[in-house]
Amino acid sequence: MKTIYKRPEVLTDAITTYCGGCGHGIVNKLIAELVDEMELREKGILVWPIGCSVYADKYYKMDAICALHGRAPALATGIKRCLPDKFVMVYQGDGDMVSEGMAEIMHAAVRAENFSVIFINNAIYGMTGGQMAPTTLLGQVTSTSPYGRTVPAAGYPVNMAEIMANMPGVCYSERVTVNTPQRITATKKALKKAFELQFENKGLSFVEVLSPCPTGWGQKPMDAMKWVDEKLIPIYPLGVFKSPEEVSAK
């Protein structure tokens, strides 16, 4: 019988700690599929963040390190500069990257570090219990913006994929989401492109994934999927903001 689909080999038997309806689990599985398909398991190092994916090192049979909060791009810089021929993937959430670690991601982009960064944007702090993030929408209620985020108190949401596209050291920047099967397929394609570019030494490749957080948003999983369409995408539009073709055309 022909095998059409099987559990990715790189995955361990560990059960993830993600909530039902969360986007992390989907992205984690896409990464596993790509590691298998691209044969990256034995030549890769995964750099995990502090946040909901803090235990992700347990899910893959791959060399991995869990960075301090916000510092994954700096830690990955140390790894990649020592092992320039290896595959290095950085995975960060929005609190981790855009708040605690804004300097580290910006300067990894400034230095055109040759690694791939996957950015999970769910517009909230998940692990610490639903606090406001720099990516939280205006008016969005969180435990630290109980009456909704306002500009005088907390300023504006941050569009990372667009910001990264403006950095000369970034060769690829795309925003995707995982709230429909088609979009999951598109996300896999984006991740694959980011991983492939790493071996061309053109600089940092960046994929932002809008990810539902039913627990943090106080919604049912299906409603959270809809909320991505209704609220997140108008502020965080999907699309390719920089492609390597543009880079080489310059």
Added chain:
Amino acid sequence: MGDKVFMQGNVALAESAIRAGCKYFFGYPITPSSEVPEYYARRAEEEGLVFVQGETETAVFNMIAGAAATGNRVMTATSGPGFSLGQEAMSFMAAAGLPAVVVEVMRPGPADGEILAAQGDYFQAVKGGGHGDYNTLVLAPCSVQEMCELIQESFELAEKYRNPVILLSDALLAKMRENVELPGRKEQNCDLSWALTGCAGRKHNVMTTCGDGSAQWEKYNLDLQEKFAKIKANEERWENYQTEDADIILVAYGSMARVAIGAMKLAREAGLKVGLVRPISLWPFPVKAFEGLGDKTFLVTELSAGQMVEDVKLTVPHKENVHFYGRLGGIVPTPKEIFEQIKKLGVK
């Protein structure tokens, strides 16, 4: 051994680190340590080194953690304000078992402070400036020659225990030029089966400092404590000068030890029996250096308001016999100034 040269402390240290096989340097400029990154940058091409100037010391200390995780010899050099920013990663590296070497060139704090010699970062280096229960080896040279030898040894100790090592310098040692015989080339020779290199042909390696429940994390901590106990038992380093017949014993390290030796000579010439205990390892503190000296009077001299003096008091049986003299702000006392303090103790 290698070449005899007349060289600045920071430069001689950097050259010795390169000769120790430290090919990776991540740094951020800060007085009085900047000649170290400058030297690495200058020598990068001919020696095949990797030099990265990071955006902050916060990032730099995480970069050396990443480089150390690949099993390569790696170093940074900084001074107080930068060392403070590096503390979260010091805690991380101690927890994750990462053998990076950190050169801390002390200048007077607190905060921005001044840029001359000081020893006010003793607590931060020795007691663990970051969060949680951890220790790092701390080595304190008192000459450019000793700095060259200790920096090479720092890499070996870091790898032996898989723990960060701090080489505690100060602005005087760093900026001073001395005759020095540069140590020769050293090869890395240690087990690297734990390193992150891609798991070809072996089980995958995972490094995480995120606990998985209190029971697991207590066990993890107890294992760390066991390692620290081993370091404590094996790695005390010190030098004692004329302590056997002494009535008064000076205790000083780093640049201050050189002043103390001058003061000791003045006192001996005046007929006072004065000796010196010079700690070389500050953590572990050289408890054994004080064996058999229990009844003596001690004068601890530091370029601080009194930090190492606490460890001396914890070590000797009669803490009422421990006296202190320190200067602050970057002022280094003269041997005569210390001699005057010795006379005040009134011991015949």
